[in-house]
Amino acid sequence: MFKLIPSAAITSAKGFLAGAVHAGIKGENELDLAILCSEAPGAAAGVLTTNRIKSAPVILSQRHLSKRQAQAIVVNSGCANACVGEQGLIDASEMAKLTAAKLNISPEDVLVASTGVIGMPLPMNQVKTGIEKIRLLHGGHDFARAIMTTDTKPKEIAARVDEGGVKFTIAGVAKGAGMIHPNLATLLCFIATDALVNTEFLQSVLQKAVGISLNMVSVDGDTSPSDCAFLLANGLAGNEMISFDNGETFQEALNEVCVYLAKSIARGGEGATKLIEITVEGATKHAEARQAARTIASSPLVKAAIHGNDPNWGRIVAALGRSGAEIREDKLDVYLDNICVMKQGYPMPFNKEEMRAVLSNNDSVLIRVCINLGDNKATAWGCDLSEEYVRINSEYTT
Amino acid sequence: MFKLIPSAAITSAKGFLAGAVHAGIKGENELDLAILCSEAPGAAAGVLTTNRIKSAPVILSQRHLSKRQAQAIVVNSGCANACVGEQGLIDASEMAKLTAAKLNISPEDVLVASTGVIGMPLPMNQVKTGIEKIRLLHGGHDFARAIMTTDTKPKEIAARVDEGGVKFTIAGVAKGAGMIHPNLATLLCFIATDALVNTEFLQSVLQKAVGISLNMVSVDGDTSPSDCAFLLANGLAGNEMISFDNGETFQEALNEVCVYLAKSIARGGEGATKLIEITVEGATKHAEARQAARTIASSPLVKAAIHGNDPNWGRIVAALGRSGAEIREDKLDVYLDNICVMKQGYPMPFNKEEMRAVLSNNDSVLIRVCINLGDNKATAWGCDLSEEYVRINSEYTT
Numbered sequence: 149m150f151k152l153i154p155s156a157a158i159t160s161a162k163g164f165l166a167g168a169v170h171a172g173i174k175g176e177n178e179l180d181l182a183i184l185c186s187e188a189p190g191a192a193a194g195v196l197t198t199n200r201i202k203s204a205p206v207i208l209s210q211r212h213l214s215k216r217q218a219q220a221i222v223v224n225s226g227c228a229n230a231c232v233g234e235q236g237l238i239d240a241s242e243m244a245k246l247t248a249a250k251l252n253i254s255p256e257d258v259l260v261a262s263t264g265v266i267g268m269p270l271p272m273n274q275v276k277t278g279i280e281k282i283r284l285l286h287g288g289h290d291f292a293r294a295i296m297t298t299d300t301k302p303k304e305i306a307a308r309v310d311e312g313g314v315k316f317t318i319a320g321v322a323k324g325a326g327m328i329h330p331n332l333a334t335l336l337c338f339i340a341t342d343a344l345v346n347t348e349f350l351q352s353v354l355q356k357a358v359g360i361s362l363n364m365v366s367v368d369g370d371t372s373p374s375d376c377a378f379l380l381a382n383g384l385a386g387n388e389m390i391s392f393d394n395g396e397t398f399q400e401a402l403n404e405v406c407v408y409l410a411k412s413i414a415r416g417g418e419g420a421t422k423l424i425e426i427t428v429e430g431a432t433k434h435a436e437a438r439q440a441a442r443t444i445a446s447s448p449l450v451k452a453a454i455h456g457n458d459p460n461w462g463r464i465v466a467a468l469g470r471s472g473a474e475i476r477e478d479k480l481d482v483y484l485d486n487i488c489v490m491k492q493g494y495p496m497p498f499n500k501e502e503m504r505a506v507l508s509n510n511d512s513v514l515i516r517v518c519i520n521l522g523d524n525k526a527t528a529w530g531c532d533l534s535e536e537y538v539r540i541n542s543e544y545t546t
Numbered sequence: 547m548f549k550l551i552p553s554a555a556i557t558s559a560k561g562f563l564a565g566a567v568h569a570g571i572k573g574e575n576e577l578d579l580a581i582l583c584s585e586a587p588g589a590a591a592g593v594l595t596t597n598r599i600k601s602a603p604v605i606l607s608q609r610h611l612s613k614r615q616a617q618a619i620v621v622n623s624g625c626a627n628a629c630v631g632e633q634g635l636i637d638a639s640e641m642a643k644l645t646a647a648k649l650n651i652s653p654e655d656v657l658v659a660s661t662g663v664i665g666m667p668l669p670m671n672q673v674k675t676g677i678e679k680i681r682l683l684h685g686g687h688d689f690a691r692a693i694m695t696t697d698t699k700p701k702e703i704a705a706r707v708d709e710g711g712v713k714f715t716i717a718g719v720a721k722g723a724g725m726i727h728p729n730l731a732t733l734l735c736f737i738a739t740d741a742l743v744n745t746e747f748l749q750s751v752l753q754k755a756v757g758i759s760l761n762m763v764s765v766d767g768d769t770s771p772s773d774c775a776f777l778l779a780n781g782l783a784g785n786e787m788i789s790f791d792n793g794e795t796f797q798e799a800l801n802e803v804c805v806y807l808a809k810s811i812a813r814g815g816e817g818a819t820k821l822i823e824i825t826v827e828g829a830t831k832h833a834e835a836r837q838a839a840r841t842i843a844s845s846p847l848v849k850a851a852i853h854g855n856d857p858n859w860g861r862i863v864a865a866l867g868r869s870g871a872e873i874r875e876d877k878l879d880v881y882l883d884n885i886c887v888m889k890q891g892y893p894m895p896f897n898k899e900e901m902r903a904v905l906s907n908n909d910s911v912l913i914r915v916c917i918n919l920g921d922n923k924a925t926a927w928g929c930d931l932s933e934e935y936v937r938i939n940s941e942y943t944t
Contacts, residue, residue, distance in 0.1 A: 198868070201864060268893075495665040
């Protein structure tokens, strides 16, 4: 059993401290450098960008994660530290060293993340002074703000698990996809838990949770060299070791944390006014259900239609058709906010004005596609293309 | 030897007639129904949508193309005749029959295409009356207008070949990707030639030409159930049969026609102000060069940067990185309008204001990426995301 705590911070897990400063990387008066650390060493897991261009912090963190342990994360926004040649790794290593020295731990126990402009070297003087200035506290809301770029809101959540006396917390924070200044749709996600968790299991649960959450979010289809999700587990909750044989609740709680953050990222997409949730059911393969849901979530035409409250389901079917999923037109059912618009391949009559009213009253829209050929299901999240983001695509004549 | 004739129409090839009317499918006073026909039967080739949802006209035309011959094409805009159940094929067949009766040919020699809203049945009374009313003439500009949806300009071109006394014409017309009313980014392309061409060769050259032209255009990444390219060859030029052993010039001329139309489609993307041409060189595999060029062409972040005249080459590299092409960061060179911005993985200094001036003075932008690992090269075309299309993504701080 667990419950979500929306007012939580990344430091809601026992023994985690965080702090942030304005170091001057962004050049405005915003928080842009932050540290998360645990009072005790612990297990660490990570999921890193699949982009073949990797930022220096991603490369360094990948190395540090090979030991499956870490005690701190240092992260900056405003500069991605990517595509700057060998200087990138030198600077990322220096960030780890400076953080380690401050915390009196080994540099290898520090994970590093940077998000922002590509091809610009890190201003290391500011980073150095900034790391020195950071005060580590139990209230972690500043950490969530410091990793924001064009996000309008911080994205934080925690799951508090209490199961037969086993009590622990999984706290997560993420930044979403904004592109005005930082020039990349970067996604960062940091999760801290005070549970004692087997390290192999930790990597496995993180991959599973990211697979159904952060990997199912689309804002604009671009991935970045900086994308990463880190999970630290310090074991201070005092629970028995959680591993593959007893880890079901941990996985469920972690899934919920990641799904919550994923939905926050989709809802907070640049200029977005609506969250779109797409569920594809009845696919012959799980991978096809995932791909179909993601393809619909990232279709500019679907996104523009939803913004205009236009029940233009033909676009959903067209996106499904190019997704690669096996389909038969005469088996397809499509629902828009639980109203059936296509049944076994035939258009279903519906009142367009009523449907427009339903869509315009909701700040989240549910698309359900039933392929009716198998048993596999997947859900993806996206956002609409707003009037700001794209005017021309939502000027219909319905 | 051949030259392009920009003022040409689809009827520039000998023995082709065309005509168009306002049948009332679009509901406004625009041309929306057209016929192209040849005075003599001839060979036909076609490339059809890969979307698993196919419009009824696509399915019917695929059948008719199995004979590799056709004498006419009937096409409407305003209604895609897709996702309407069995009625779709009945209506598409009826369109072929009505056209065949008018021309006194076999219905199987008629190809059918429709573009527009999905899930809406064709108004067959209007189609019937419209087909009767169409007057077939040698001037084909109306045909190009009738297949337009939100295209701002018709897209027509012809190549006139004269090689050692062998004279023939390849004329092409296309419609591009508009989405305001027709609700789909449909792409239609019709090519007519008076050359005498071996039918097997005809299909082969069309596939090759489409592969390097129409398949390398991206406006928004959505494909449609209606996409198709048809090529008719009536042999009235009086040339010796062109086939695999003597078809080099035919292929080259057809390539040029298709590339011209592809670039017109990219330039005419909704709200677009600039054509973007992306060339990827030095890939280890040809498929990877293609995929890399297409991925960059369709990246919303690259497109928005180009619109804002922002030399933000990090986005090009990030899109390349997720394209799946094998790359090594320390081998990469990137050029923006022939100015080197990245060399062997290092950012190259350039004057941002000068670069902005260069970009803002051009209505087409050239991106060149040198992977420097192999010998394969590909070019793709796209367009910027304009202020209209997407304001927020192009408000930078450079």
